[in-house]
Amino acid sequence: MQDGARTLEAVYGNVAPKLRANFKNMHPLLELIMVEHIYGRVLSRPLVGLRMRELCTLSILAGQNVPLQMVSHLRGSMRCGATREETDTVVEQTGLSWGDEALAQARTVRDDTWAKEKRDKEKKAAAAAAATSRRRPPA
Structure with missing residues (x-):
């Protein structure tokens, strides 16, 4: 989760907390999927x-x-x-x-x-x- 949170903050800057809150308000699992999977496992991978x-x-x-x-x-x-x-x-x-x-x-x-x-x-x-x-x- 830490890698995903760091990557998300690098991309979105000071609007990252608001973005996370918006996703969590839509559904609590959406924030988790966004942070852990999209920004953690996918965008935080090495090589690229x-x-x-x-x-x-x-x-x-x-x-x-x-x-x-x-x-x-x-x-x-x-x-x-x-x-x-x-x-x-x-x-x-x-x-x-x-x-x-x-x-x-x-x-x-x-x-x-x-x-x-x-x-x-x-x-x-x-x-x-x-x-x-x-x-x-x-x-």
């Missing part, structure tokens, strides 16, 4: 690292029109060490396996995700700048 497993997961989800899951694993890939270029390459290959419509959907999800992250960073930077300026004594 978590970065590559996440990129493979992203490639599968990119063609299936499941935007919430794709966003989670797009971010998860980055949390596990993938570069933006690697995730973009995976998305751009979607059309080869899944067709042009799937490629267009995957690009939209990717672009919306990066745009939201950029807006969030800008908001945090603006809030930090405002907090700093409030703390400075007048000259």
